[in-house]
Amino acid sequence: MIPYDSTSAALFFPENRATVFGTADIPSEEALAIEAARLAYLRFETTVADRAKLASALKVAGFGGPTTFNDRSAIPIGFFTDSQGYAALRKSDGLAVLAFRGTQATRARDVLLDLDFHSATSNDWPGNIHHGFLRAAEALWHDVKAWLDGEGAQRKRLLVCGHSLGAAIATLIAMKAGASRLITIGTPRVGDQTFVSALEGSGIKHTRIVDSTDVVTQIPPTFLGYRHPKDGVFIDSHGTVVLQPNPSQTDQDVGLQLLFQLAITLPGALPPLLTDHAPVNYLRAFWK
DSSP: OOOOOOSHHHHHOGGGSOOOBTTBOOOOHHHHHHHHHHHTTSOTTTOHHHHHHHHHHHHHTTOOOOEEEEOOOOSSGGGOOOOEEEEEEETTTTEEEEEEOOOOTTOHHHHHHHHOOSEEOOSSSOSOEEHHHHHHHHHHHHHHHHHHHTGGGGOSEEEEEEETHHHHHHHHHHHHHTOSEEEEESOOOOBOHHHHHHHHTSOOEEEEEEETTOGGGGOSOGGGTOBOOSOOEEEOTTSOEESSOOHHHHHHHHHHHHHHHHHOOOTTOOOHHHHTTSHHHHHHHHOO
């Protein structure tokens, strides 16, 4: 059982925890996706040790060595998005995984991408889309496609996942790649209703996981035209997974939690409004 973690480290440095791969059998594809998305926070593009940690964790889960993606080399240099992700193939069952990194608060370009929330259109995706998320997905697509056409061509299934900003990137990449499965963890809203309708009609099996009061899942606001797909998986304030939540159930849980947060926040802890977004607090609900 993984305990709830209300520390700033869980939220801002999720990669510092040891991997749960190898501690028990992977209980579900959702659990695999959450841990794969958390591992995307390892600084594999700059640190040899982190690249080795990523490869080691994936090996324990049966995957081959990762191919990593890093948009820091665009010309002119001022336009790179500083977006990252990786791909890995499990030959035993043909499962390919694409995982994308979420926002790093210490990386200015990640924050700028999140704040670049005016909508834009693209020839590659329908509807109006958050401009920052669109830029990130476009920046990584060339290298992702090269992997899909190379080592990834051996795949039998394609799972695309990500947390936070990484979930938004994953949503766009999954549609373009024709993924079998999309699992998003704490995702912000990515596009308008036209975009959402296209995602829902794409044939991709999409699981959108929301942890109770996670504030990131409430942005960008709906008055700007952004929408979520209709169905989601909800984690209530007790860490229980609700597969088909109804609005009254989720509203009651979130409302009670927000009132509690206003009254009590322990010294040295962040309010759940923020820490519900930490990857480990998603993982705890699925890794039993």
